[in-house]
Amino acid sequence: MELIKDGKRIDGRSFDELRPIKIEAGVLKRADGSAYVEWGGNKVLAAVYGPREAQPRHIQNPTKAIVSCRYNMAAFSVSDRKRQGPDRRSVEISKIVSEALDRVIFTEQFPRATIDVYMEVLQADAGTRCTCLTAASVALADAGIPMRDFVSACAVGKVDGQIVLDLGKEEDNLGEADLPIAIMPRTGEILLLQMDGHLTMEEFNKAVTLGMNACMKIYEMQKEALMKKYTGD
Amino acid sequence: MELIKDGKRIDGRSFDELRPIKIEAGVLKRADGSAYVEWGGNKVLAAVYGPREAQPRHIQNPTKAIVSCRYNMAAFSVSDRKRQGPDRRSVEISKIVSEALDRVIFTEQFPRATIDVYMEVLQADAGTRCTCLTAASVALADAGIPMRDFVSACAVGKVDGQIVLDLGKEEDNLGEADLPIAIMPRTGEILLLQMDGHLTMEEFNKAVTLGMNACMKIYEMQKEALMKKYTGD
């Protein structure tokens, strides 16, 4: 399949164009904070509970809160039904997302506590981990968790030899490289970075710059969503 | 298959006739209380342990005892061998049986305790949940657990358009409705009620009356079994 034709991608986007994104804060009643994100064909819900006492006690950290994330896909979120319960992919994503979010939370303010972040993928296209991180960050802010910065995420990839932003599903399946990245937008520090496939040094440099710039755009949308909730606009 | 012929059911019973029932109290050495019930082709053993300290501690209720029931089928109790461990059906039955028995026990007399009721189906015909409840109630009395009433149970169903008591196996498989019911015989209050299939309002009224009357007969047999044990008759 030809993924790039006449300088356009298979869904008509240009190389550095994001898919349509919609972010909403505070969408659930019971959770302490929540967010809903639609990103291309992804639909993701994130909820935050805490800080609350970590249970059982022996997992408590006396100097800081534990940030515990759970990435989960609904059975019907993908074309071939996913069986209930965490598979190995979900376990890995939960782990690296926990590590990324831990960095931006003032965990030292809540010793012995846990801050639980639950992310449910209701409809999956390519890029669910970046969508989830983006939603989780908004949900944390909505929950009033003290944070030193946001987390904004986006993937870059290589398709038909070309570095392109925010891979769609066919691009993800058939492309030559995938590089999800998450940053703290105020400082530009990198919180999450993975890469699979094949990139020359030059391509990597181009990709990472493209991705980091996109993260800044995501950051603006995240702020806007929170603003909208609190101003009721 | 024709389930009713010449006003008689497939096993020769009339519409409001129970299958043969045998109840024995105090049949196990190690258990605090026990009972064995044969009901048609069902063979069921119930054992009670407790009140004993609930473990682990965090499950203890400081105001009352927990009533914890476990319904289990032996692998060889059914025609197609059942795999070891609780399936979803067993989990559901354990839950609703726990709820029914909880109501009749003076749980407030035993804070922080657990009263464990184990029910093993050794041979299964239709109606194992009612057989188990009946056995459990006798085992609780045999264990000397203070109770405000008994639990007596029986199923009613619809077969070939006719409301009939205490479904047999073919009737259960091919019938149009199944309605297990358990009551407190002294007050007539309903502790367990489930229904699957298709009943008109009128049929429901007829069925529920038939079932509650049968529960009263079961109650007499339960009392007799206990009497027999304690008088050694």
Add this chain to the structure above:
Amino acid sequence: MELIKDGKRIDGRSFDELRPIKIEAGVLKRADGSAYVEWGGNKVLAAVYGPREAQPRHIQNPTKAIVSCRYNMAAFSVSDRKRQGPDRRSVEISKIVSEALDRVIFTEQFPRATIDVYMEVLQADAGTRCTCLTAASVALADAGIPMRDFVSACAVGKVDGQIVLDLGKEEDNLGEADLPIAIMPRTGEILLLQMDGHLTMEEFNKAVTLGMNACMKIYEMQKEALMKKYTGD
């Protein structure tokens, strides 16, 4: 298949001959004690951790240490790949090995503690349980655990009607009986004894004597391995 020909076994050994054995003590950095044993085609690693506080607390024995053994086969240790996690065979071997080792350790010196013995089969031929016991015993000594004696183990079997020492793989698969045995070499007391197959009384007497004598040879090799480590020879 003919397993014995011209008074020799399929691998050329005589009836009372052990396979080549190599024992090395203190081979791992992190473990408190360790040993590596090659025995015919078996390659086994044993590690000891402890005495350390038993966790969770409710498993602690206030009068003595728990000896907890885990026998595990690497997925690639056998011809048909073994799935990860303990199968029923591993659970049984772990249990009987724990019981055998418990006897020789002065467990009463370490109340509330656990002494953990981990045995990994990296390459399996027949006789892994005896190889593991032999390795575990050396690892315990290497960890400085106070012991009242060693544990030395060896299997005997019946092949083509003949009692032979230390079964090889084909002999184990096609033989008529297998009898693993472990003793305390200083007193000759029997710590582990299993038998499958078919032995007359006379054959049993012959087999058990052959096995116990072999255990004494293993004991010499175990002592030598420890000596070699501590003298640096």
Add this chain to the structure above:
Amino acid sequence: MLSEIKRDYICQLAAKGKRVDGRKFDEPREIKIEKGVAKNAEGSALVKLGDTSVMVGVKMAPGEPYPDTQDSGVLTTSAELTPLASPTFESGPPSPEAIEIARVVDRGIRESKTVDFKKLCITKNEKVWVLFLDIHVLDYDGNLFDASSIGALSALTDTVVPAKRFEIGEDFKLEVEHYPVSCTSVKIGSAILLDPSLDEETVADARLTVSIDENGDIRAMQKGLNGSFTLDEVKSIINSSKIKGDRIRELIK
């Protein structure tokens, strides 16, 4: 303690014929149903019952029939009480609560012949459609039985059988033959409250779910919790379930 105080307050209100949120005893909360919300599913629905929110998705694939029903499709129902939905829900294997909900919904569809599973046979004795119904609880403010059951029925009405994807003919709409609607009531003291909120559910003595079809016939019942009902209470609950169910049915269709 808190639950005792809450219970007293709800009982006192009930004695005056009132509920915490101002509803009448037999008045359900507002119901919103949105279909087709999960495009990778064969059918889906998002149901809101007040602040309770449940998403249900249907996935279908060819598979083997059960040995005892060789000419019928297979229904497999699961419920996941995701930890998003409540501080008391935990990750891990399905709780008894989740299993009970899944099984009650499953029987409600299966035994009441909502779908004619014989029409989901592909090759007798060999290949049939397996219909996976997954209930995903997103926000828990009481009465999951009704939210799940309404969600399941709505998702079924939205379902297109993906025959083309599996190269067994043209896609076709799943036919829903009956519309049994589940209505749940709880008993608190002597009051019977329809569609309980979380607060009401927490302090309730007994629960009864009744499923009534478009002809006014009973298709399923499930009693829950540690309390008891009198026969008269059961009959009265059945009656109000019938009346309220008729209105909800219109929303689903």
Add this chain to the structure above:
Amino acid sequence: MLSEIKRDYICQLAAKGKRVDGRKFDEPREIKIEKGVAKNAEGSALVKLGDTSVMVGVKMAPGEPYPDTQDSGVLTTSAELTPLASPTFESGPPSPEAIEIARVVDRGIRESKTVDFKKLCITKNEKVWVLFLDIHVLDYDGNLFDASSIGALSALTDTVVPAKRFEIGEDFKLEVEHYPVSCTSVKIGSAILLDPSLDEETVADARLTVSIDENGDIRAMQKGLNGSFTLDEVKSIINSSKIKGDRIRELIK
């Protein structure tokens, strides 16, 4: 503490050649065997060894052979220490104790050729009978190894292969070719006690199970617990197992 006092008492009695329940050292408890107790099983037996009660059922179904024995039926043995049977047994996955019992019984049947599994081949390389042997412990008063093993052998002698149900010919009786009988002894101090009761088992140092066939040959052995035996003790246990096993064999046949 209690176990120390119990141990002292049992040891003092043993020093006088006595046991708590008045039995001789080499005297088993009364054995009752009832066959055919579970009619949905292909074969079954309820065994009582004093107050220990174990039910064993055999189920059979066609299945695939193991890759290395393409012409033989398959044996699958499980033991469930149901929580009915003892305050110390818990629900959940099989404990190491349950697994050891199942495996010892399984080997006792398999390795001693109790049943000729070649006769359970249906179509070589393709289809064979799978024999599921399920041991269900109902009341635990010591010596589960013997109760389970005797129950298993009894259930096998009761088994009719359900060929008709699976449309592969006429039903036929399972042929039992050998009758190895398992006898368990424990060592307490210097005393060796046959068929230990729960009290004796609890304070025992070492356990030895020996299975002897109708020709007086050894078919299986399993040593257990943290203590040790001398070679002479082992030989003496084998001898008394042979003598007592002969009597038990008559009850099973």
Add this chain to the structure above:
Amino acid sequence: MLSEIKRDYICQLAAKGKRVDGRKFDEPREIKIEKGVAKNAEGSALVKLGDTSVMVGVKMAPGEPYPDTQDSGVLTTSAELTPLASPTFESGPPSPEAIEIARVVDRGIRESKTVDFKKLCITKNEKVWVLFLDIHVLDYDGNLFDASSIGALSALTDTVVPAKRFEIGEDFKLEVEHYPVSCTSVKIGSAILLDPSLDEETVADARLTVSIDENGDIRAMQKGLNGSFTLDEVKSIINSSKIKGDRIRELIK
């Protein structure tokens, strides 16, 4: 506390350009690779990275292809952090750490086309070779990512496809087409240390694993731990990974 003191000590040394064990910042520990150590495996390797010791085995068997890659062999990678290897490793299902290592190694092989899985197709749409790669950690002194990844690549170069055993032709050597070498660095304060020891890993802020092939191209990256990197730090790590990887590649081949 201990970890704070350890961290301070390591940071102070780093400020002077030094490491606890005397290595330079970009100097890996001694690497020893021994192939063919597990004769029941199709290929195997024991890798020592200083005192870290990892054994990797390859098993192969015919199996079914994935539905979306009908003409390709299947790779299945597992890692077991055996409790031998560290006082903090526990028995039981794989930890998130074990899963991450297995998945990073798996992607490193799969996505960088180390092996051409199309050559492991036996019969299109039906039968392909399944390659099981099992990583067995024996002694844990830091940097399992590199030890596992180097072990996996080494075991693959040792692998002979056992076609004869499964009666599908003659055995043949597995062809390894690329040699991507994984190099891991950690950041402690402002220092970047290659091939961290356990002590260094324990106090590190962030970790970055980079896999570079024989052409100097990037084949995989994985960032870990709770800290962050600047873009310059990332680029500098990539550079030193390239240089050190070239030397390690010679050892593997």
